[in-house]
Amino acid sequence: MTLETTLGMLLQADLARLDHPSFNTMFTGFSRRWQCQLFVKVFASDRFGKFSTERTVNEQLNNRVLMSSQLATGEWVLVMRDLPMTPLSAELTPELAQQMGSVLARFHRTVHLPAATNQPSMVMTKINGLRQAPAYPQLLKLQHLYESQLPVIETELRQVKPVVLHGDAGCRNYQLVNGSLVLIDFERAHLGVPQVDFQKLFYQDFAGDQSLQQAFLNGYGPLPALSSLTSSWLTFQSAVGILSYVQRLPDPEFERVAQRMLQTVIDQLS
CATH class of the missing domain: 3.90.1200.10 (Aminoglycoside phosphotransferase (APH), C-terminal lobe)
Structure with a gap:
């Protein structure tokens, strides 16, 4: 199965991959398991330190983290509540x-x-x-x-x-x-x-x-x-x-x- 399919089954969600330049793979979509919009960040197997740091800081600052785990294929997955975010204005003051x-x-x-x-x-x-x-x-x-x-x-x-x-x-x-x-x-x-x-x-x-x-x-x-x-x-x-x-x-x-x-x-x- 593809990563997207595996995560979709695990999280009971219809996920869409985010197009963003990064060393990670990211998805968003509504989860029937948690009844909310998810933000899913997938780290390569050799990026445990980055995964652990992201999880730890989020747990100290907010209540977004829903679960975290390692897939059978080695990737580390961080599942969080998605937030309604608005980027800063291009004109800084x-x-x-x-x-x-x-x-x-x-x-x-x-x-x-x-x-x-x-x-x-x-x-x-x-x-x-x-x-x-x-x-x-x-x-x-x-x-x-x-x-x-x-x-x-x-x-x-x-x-x-x-x-x-x-x-x-x-x-x-x-x-x-x-x-x-x-x-x-x-x-x-x-x-x-x-x-x-x-x-x-x-x-x-x-x-x-x-x-x-x-x-x-x-x-x-x-x-x-x-x-x-x-x-x-x-x-x-x-x-x-x-x-x-x-x-x-x-x-x-x-x-x-x-x-x-x-x-x-x-x-x-x-």
């Missing part, structure tokens, strides 16, 4: 940006994950996987510039109390549900420095707009102080992560976000 900052701050204060969820820096490993990418020589040069400063950077980062980062806090993962602004999609959540969660949002969705950035920071509240060196290192890590992602799921626009990040890093180091 400082007022909305401030709300977004408040929502992310609440997420950082509320969610808890075991220390094992901390993701150590794997920048060099990711750079090695980008040997065929046009940016590879530039990445290697920047990595060499940071190497002598890494003990200083790591010492500074150890002084910062880690929070659970959302891991993908872009506009697409902010949604309006019954008029309230919420975050969704938690599989990339992990422990880290708060500022890491701002990178993609500021460079991609806010496109460097200082008024939106400042409004977001006003909504977020106090942050741990970081040196310009450490701040640039966090930006560098984010850029490498994006380039690694687009190598597997090509996205020219997202790749340009990484290039803007790298230019910022170069300017800060020069």
Whole structure:
């Protein structure tokens, strides 16, 4: 049987596959078993960590999770109540940006994950996987510039109390549900420095707009102080992560976000 047929029988639902660029497979449909609309997220057998994190965070924040299980074929399935979600307006305002900052701050204060969820820096490993990418020589040069400063950077980062980062806090993962602004999609959540969660949002969705950035920071509240060196290192890590992602799921626009990040890093180091 196909995955869709297997799930349909298990959940007593007529499911439709969602067309969305992702490493996961997702479905929606009405379930006769639970008498509600479902959102079903299927993770490959080797993505248990992502599956477990998504389930854990949802269980802490809401009552959406209905069941979770592993199929005989190895995939991990998370079944949740679907929500009537409305995407953010394409036109962002400082007022909305401030709300977004408040929502992310609440997420950082509320969610808890075991220390094992901390993701150590794997920048060099990711750079090695980008040997065929046009940016590879530039990445290697920047990595060499940071190497002598890494003990200083790591010492500074150890002084910062880690929070659970959302891991993908872009506009697409902010949604309006019954008029309230919420975050969704938690599989990339992990422990880290708060500022890491701002990178993609500021460079991609806010496109460097200082008024939106400042409004977001006003909504977020106090942050741990970081040196310009450490701040640039966090930006560098984010850029490498994006380039690694687009190598597997090509996205020219997202790749340009990484290039803007790298230019910022170069300017800060020069």
